[in-house]
Amino acid sequence: MATSTAQQGAVDGATQTDLPTRKATNSPHRSDICCIFVHAGAGYHSIANERIHLDACNDAAQIAMLILRNGGSALDAAEMAVKVLEDREITNAGFGSNLAMDGVVECDASIVDHHGRSGAVGAVFKIKNPVSLARLVLNHTMETLTLRRVPPNLLVGQGALDFAREMGVLELPYDALVSDAARERWSRWRSDLKGAERKARKAGHHSSRWRVGELNSPGEEAEAARIRRDHTNNMLQDCSLEPNSPIPSGADDPFFGTPSNTTASGPPSSQVRMSTLDSEPAMVRPQSIAESSRSAFINSTQKVPTISQYRDTDVTNGSPRFTTQDGALLNTNRIAMTHRSWADGSGEESDSASTSTRPADSAIPHAHVDGTADHITDTVGAIAIDGWGNIACAASSGGIGMKHRGRVGPAALVGVGAAVVPIDPDDPEEICVGTVTSGTGEHMATTMAATVCAERLYQSVKKGKGGEYIDATEDEALRSMIDKEFMGHPSVKHSNSAGAIGILGVKKTRQGVMLYFGHNTDSFAMASMHSDEDTPWCAMSRSNGNGSIAQGGRMMRYQRKKKTKTATPH
Template identity: 45%
Template sequence: MRMSISEPALPEMGMRFLKAGASATEAVEASLRVLEDKEITNAGYGSNLSIDGTVECDATIVDHLGRSGACGAVTNIRNPISLAKLIFDGSKRPLSLRRVPPNALVGEGAKIYAEEHGMATFANDYLVSKNSRDRFLRWQDDLLRAEAKAKEASSVQKTPAAMHCAPCQYDTIPAKPNISFPRDHAAAIMSGTWNEGQPNSPYLPPPGIDDAQQAELTTLGITQNSWNHARNPSWKTSYHGTNSSKKHGNLPRSNQGHVNDGENDDLAVRPKESNAIGVGSVNDESTWQQPRRRRKAQKRPLDGPDNSEDTSTKRQHVVEEDGDCVTDTIGAIAIDEEGLIAAGSSSGGIGMKHRGRLGPAALVGVGTAVVPCQPDDEDAVSVAAVTSGTGEHMATTMASQRCAERLYNGTRKGPAGTDIHDYDENAIMESFIANDFMGHPGVCNGPSAGAIGIMAVKKTRAGYYLHFAHNTDSFALASMGGKDPTPTCVMSRLPEGSKIAQGSRKISTK
């Protein structure tokens, strides 16, 4: 499936709603519905399948007051963001006998709620795309092989004579010089079913398919014409790692009330026309087909008694010179003509998950959060954030809520957990990933690596500031202001040797 930047599939659909007078929550729903209908994303149609082949989706929507609607582990729903919006709308209507209306429903109860309110439900097969079925069968085969190896190893350990036998020999592909192995979280993602950052469409061409046929099977990401951040002067980006200097002055500092607009002057919008919308998706480099970049890396098998396999079953992960594949959780943030902000996220969760697993996209403060504006705040500051990555770690750290609060308060984590005020929001975003997330005891001592991508918008009277940061190998997002003729798309990549990549954009309201 190929999409061009002119197709109203991403911010343009939300912008059409905003310009027609729709609320920010309606614009968020409209944008995410379009993405849910595309099988290239892990949300709605074409989502990852659970261990028994069922599609279970999560979604959340939050308005400018912090009110929310959410659904989790819900089956037979093609557009979970619409169900979240339905629950959100229902939560604002009082019930008889002083009952409190729900703002979050899961499983069968969420499905029944949808049916009671006239939302269409679909058979599970209708929600399964060809790619998602192929992934399921492939991962199912991986699990069966891993279980067989575990049983074989267990039986060998129980045999006394086995202690005197020579160790079993496995053929392995010798390591090639000058080939760098992926980082821990990338390797975990490549190996199978770990977190929201896992491959939605792991590249494994059937035997006999030539290069031309493989190219036809390639799907593109947010836009066929997505370009690198280096080609986008309206985006300010920076990277931080062990060998990079920490220069933060090149990013907007909304606390100071202005930035060096430079190339952004044409993006200025009037207060009553200050519509803005941003959408994003985070994923690991191993699932993106990157232009001008080749990598041929060994696909690591599932962890078992022995991580080596026969050479005939080794799988090659190849990154071809082609477009990018967007295959993960989706999120959106919108600001309507009244200056009210809203955010939402949607996901199909991890592949081969246990039935009933509740993902971060269904949890307010984990996948989506809004810090509302205070009535006596002269600057009218409010912040919205959406995140994706290792869901269990994000729940441990309350990722989206923590990030939004950091930007709202202008603080970062200091020694002994103290808060340090910082006017540089670039430093705040970097510190959030490095200290609040990766440095959290629950993440440091967890069994899986921590991967995260964040998109946040800080709304002030001086302007709207879109920030993003990620420690994954790539991060795709697009934004659009009320005066922009087309969306601005960015494919951010983590440079070699860096640990965090980030960028930002300002849309002026003057």
């Protein structure tokens, strides 16, 4: 019996009810406003490479907005924004990601739509854009499988690669995703690990080094293992395993140290409203957070060429720098430094704090830190709102450096790296929230960081004494979540590794869209844009160090300027 046309191309027993046709969609109403928010990870972004990180955020926001303005969905925009970040070597996602112990790029990614439905992949290798594979997993969850099987929304390792092959995704060689900078880091860290193991053996401690066992399975699995081992051997042959250069005097580790508390000087440019809370830093273990921001073996890190080596770029020396009440620095780089008005006609931006203009050649010193080195924690992410008012978010990460093979990070875990609280059908305010996170993945998984933050922003509450929930502003809720429910969580406080986190949250109501961000790392790179803007707002938020929490946000009223209609001639 001939197979019906409607069932051709089915994957894993899925049944297609309709022919795969391209249908035109209705464009969103002109009165609706689209938004895109992206971040390039929390950690320490060097001053020398700051513009490169902000350029990546800028390009991701612009391309996503182009999709939204042309009738694309929030899912399309969030996926594309993260794809742009994955393709940039400067980020720890996709190409150029940190390498696992055997020198292979293994990535995590997830994507969540406005209903809370999700697709995710973990520890997937040989795939250029993991977020696109996660999108295919999400699409697959909406198909009907035979025998009433439930479609998966998370695939990992070889299973994720097999699914990618079924879906026709291009499979790349191992080397295609390894950048020169990642190769150099892997070589250096491998040498460091060997030295640490020698010291541990001499001291009689148990060896913590992870070794890959031999795979004795026949057939394709053995061949795949052979190719992977060959890749590792090639990496070892290509890289120089010389020990690191001597550590500068006065520092036990060049990655560790606390930035000095400095603020930008210069004439004030314009006053904008800042949503901050008390100026006192949170009571945390300061040195641990500094280590978490910069240690190669606690978090994902980057060491890349300086801006002069990267490319010739016209840098605007007079970019404004926002200073929060707790000393956090927000360096805002814009492609066009033109004053714009918000949709409500107020002529003010709701970006954080009062601003100061940075001098042309000023620099912010960070003690014991190489100013050309970036140490960036894990995940990149994006949150989008389309013209129909739907929200979606996506996250992607290459994981921590020298990780165990098969380690799954927060970017693959819905509710940890990304979360959406959908609109309640009976809610007259039509509130929904999306969050994406970056930081120490194991701690974020324990505390369910993205979900907890989204719920606190949705309910506008914070956790008080005795576990009682207290009404609070969104800024207070976010700060309390980072301070008490993340850094103050028993599993984080009693862990040997520090808890670093950066959160980007978006709350949408009938009145407008509010962006909230917070981080306890040294810096956090982000960009935001709505459809009434010509170029994105790109900001590098910098804290005082010592584990202090930096916060900020933007607000956009859900109104667009009405164009005057001319009378139709009779």
